[in-house]
Amino acid sequence: MPLSAVYLSRRSLLLGSIAGVFGSSWWPRPVLAASKAADATWDLTPDQWRERLSSEAYDVLRNEGTERPFTSPLNAEKRSGTYHCAGCDLSLFSSEAKFDSGTGWPSFWQPLQGAIATKVDFKLIIPRTEYHCSRCGGHQGHVFNDGPRPTGKRYCNNGVALVFRPAG
Template sequence: MDRRQSLKWLGGLGAFLLPVAASGPSWAGAQATPGSPLSKPKAEWADLLPAASYRVLFEEDTERAGSSPLNQEKRDGTFICAACYLPLFDSSTKYESGTGWPSFWQHLPGAVATKTDFKIFYPRTEYHCARCGGHQGHIFNDGPKPTGKRFCNNGVALQFVARSEKLPELRT
């Protein structure tokens, strides 16, 4: 491919990506969830959350594989958004994917919303908390039955609440 063909290809790619970026995230107000959608300035989230959680949830960072204690969590309970406390996953849908991140084959109804992510120039399905918009991870089509999906989650974006404990009130 010569220089002229490369520039045409890059220009075409930019024309393709621009409408996606300009349209904004598809998770904003996408689904009804318990309580109303929660919108806070990033500075407020930064004050409420540990730095690593803030970076993942609101700057779409990724934690290092194998670093989350939630990888070993085997108790019966609920995984909730670390920012707004919306329940996202039931522990019965968690499985060991071998990836180093907590993985689930199904989210709770209305808990997540998705958008297409081109950060690595390859389209991936990114998912966020449907209430606060906090980045959780990506969805892959290599999970177990019955869905065949793998919701690959950043552990710092979640908290675990054992079934014997009361779920916290949703943050306002």
């Protein structure tokens, strides 16, 4: 590994630590490609989002919060269908990609094509990959490299950020 790569990763870790100590309002957050809605329909004010969403869904989708594990009824959902963004109803995941990760959040090994956008998150000091709905920019969860085949990915999703639509 080149010395510059080591320096940058240590620098990123330090800056992420500073952001965690002083709070996210002090540290400028990385810009998410999907944070500005491509369709003006989803370029809503905070008050408009609050009118559309429950307080729990608003905290997750608009403030990048996390729901408590094992609280989502979607953990036990076994029917065939599609999981949609609770903010804008974009299809994000097929039930065929869902699996029980044992983490307490609905988990998937692959999103639908073009459904999500990602960014690096330093909130827990160690960088993680955060993902959002590609249409409205609503926070969904984080992706990890400990999922099942064929992708090896675990898209760990907040249940309140999703709506399940059964097939048929």
